[in-house]
Amino acid sequence: MRRFGGLIWAAPMAIIIVVIDQxxxxxxxxxxxxxxxxxxDSCIDLILGARFHLVFNxxxxxxxxxxxxxLLAVLVSIIAVVLLIVAWKRTDKTGALLLGAVAGGxxxxxxxxxxxxxxxxxxxxxxxxxxxxxxxVFNIADAAVVCGVLGFVVLSWLDGSSAxxxxxxxxxxxxxxxxxxxxxxxxxxxxxxxxxxxxxxxVEAGESGxxxxxxxxxxxxxxxxx
Numbered sequence: 001m002r003r004f005g006g007l008i009w010a011a012p013m014a015i016i017i018v019v020i021d022q023x024x025x026x027x028x029x030x031x032x033x034x035x036x037x038x039x040x041d042s043c044i045d046l047i048l049g050a051r052f053h054l055v056f057n058x059x060x061x062x063x064x065x066x067x068x069x070x071l072l073a074v075l076v077s078i079i080a081v082v083l084l085i086v087a088w089k090r091t092d093k094t095g096a097l098l099l100g101a102v103a104g105g106x107x108x109x110x111x112x113x114x115x116x117x118x119x120x121x122x123x124x125x126x127x128x129x130x131x132x133x134x135x136x137v138f139n140i141a142d143a144a145v146v147c148g149v150l151g152f153v154v155l156s157w158l159d160g161s162s163a164x165x166x167x168x169x170x171x172x173x174x175x176x177x178x179x180x181x182x183x184x185x186x187x188x189x190x191x192x193x194x195x196x197x198x199x200x201x202x203v204e205a206g207e208s209g210x211x212x213x214x215x216x217x218x219x220x221x222x223x224x225x226x
Contacts, residue, residue: 006096010087013097017104021140022111028054028129049133056125057137073113073122080106095155101148108141 032054037043044052080103087099109126116124128137 004088006087006090006092006099007084009093009096010084010090010100010103013100014084014104014107017101017141017144018108018111021105021108021144024140025112025127025129028052028127032129043131051131051133052129053131053137054127054129055137057128058123058125073110076106076110080110095152098148098152098155101144102152105141105144105148108144109139 032044032052033039033042034054034056035042037051037053042054046052083099083103083106087096087103090096090099112126113122113124116127118124126139126141128139128142130139130143131137
């Protein structure tokens with residue numbers, strides 16, 4: 001399984017995003033009417049000014065770059081492949097999932113451009129229907145791309161912060177929680193203490209052995225003296 005790397009997590013995440021995105025767009029097409037929200041059944045009001053409002057986007061995410069659909073579709077295809085390759089090389093689950101979410105969002109909008117093309121290859125319009133009132137109308141795929149990118153940026157920042165943590169405390173000495181510090185290695189202390197404690201024992205044992213030999217020599221010499 002290791003040969004698949006982070007794709008074990010990224011690929012299922014991408015598939016889930018694409019499925020949810022396409023199902024939500026199908027619902028929007030069946031339930032909503034494109035156009036102004038003052039028309040009957042054209043919009044569904046939610047809370048805090050948000051609503052479901054069906055529009056068609058021939059440009060980039062959030063209705064940017066109108067008319068550049070085919071070029072954007074090619075770029076999105078390349079980006080999706082690159083993201084999956086990067087995810088394949090990842091060894092952490094969180095990073096792979098975030099990359100999978102971004103790739104899934106890109107593929108979700110790419111499906112619209114392929115399946116809804118009428119004026120040529122990749123000329124289809126993307127279905128947008130989530131209207132917050134203060135932000136361009138978007139869809140689930142757009143949200144997955146933005147959330148995935150932001151999450152990956154935060155993850156990279158956290159990884160960088162932990163990797164650059166200083167090895168010394170404010171006083172200039174090694175941190176007590178640093179594995180390279182002797183204060184952190186109880187084995188080194190116990191080893192040195194044991195060596196110190198064993199030295200008197202060895203000396204006592206040597207002195208005891210010498211005293212025993214002297215006693216034996218005196219006992220052998222006693223008869224001869226008599």
